[in-house]
Amino acid sequence: MGTTNTRQHHRHRDRFIQAIAVFKFLKAILFLLAALGALGLMQESIADSAREWASDLAFTSGQRLVPQVIALLTGLSRSKIGALGIVALFYATLFATEGIGLWRERRWAEYLTVIATGSLIPFEIWEVFRHPTPIRFAVLAANVVVVLYLIYRLRRPRRDITGATPVPNVAQVGEPEQSRVG
Numbered sequence: 001m002g003t004t005n006t007r008q009h010h011r012h013r014d015r016f017i018q019a020i021a022v023f024k025f026l027k028a029i030l031f032l033l034a035a036l037g038a039l040g041l042m043q044e045s046i047a048d049s050a051r052e053w054a055s056d057l058a059f060t061s062g063q064r065l066v067p068q069v070i071a072l073l074t075g076l077s078r079s080k081i082g083a084l085g086i087v088a089l090f091y092a093t094l095f096a097t098e099g100i101g102l103w104r105e106r107r108w109a110e111y112l113t114v115i116a117t118g119s120l121i122p123f124e125i126w127e128v129f130r131h132p133t134p135i136r137f138a139v140l141a142a143n144v145v146v147v148l149y150l151i152y153r154l155r156r157p158r159r160d161i162t163g164a165t166p167v168p169n170v171a172q173v174g175e176p177e178q179s180r181v182g
Helices: 002-011 015-038 044-061 065-074 078-103 107-130 134-155
Strands: none
Touching: 015 078, 015 107, 015 134, 078 107, 107 134
């Protein structure tokens, strides 16, 4: 009987939450690679391949971002590059945590993702107005949709695994009734 409940639970998993989790995992991998490269922990051949790939990407896509990042990094001191590596490692950890929590459909992960993603939206808006590109518009739109969807999920009552009993949100629970002993 427990197997049936587990199957029902897996059948009713939220595909959009899973897609957000996969996106967070991909971002975690990219930031981890950036951190390894910045901290010098990547093998030289892999670092050379990554530089070559980034250079090819810059020329084939016509984007200015990759050459600007390369120019920025080559002008930085070793300690500043190390600091960037630590920041990238922090973001990799944050995105991996969000991804794992969202994949497992944990409520704390939804809150964390709303806070982390929502806090960056003002900067994304600023970037879109400063240098509008279709990619920036798409990223901004995707992040707004993710935040709005997660807020919608957080505001509605949860159900248990069987789907039978609603579990109220803390925000929706009213004041406890007063005892009228008398």
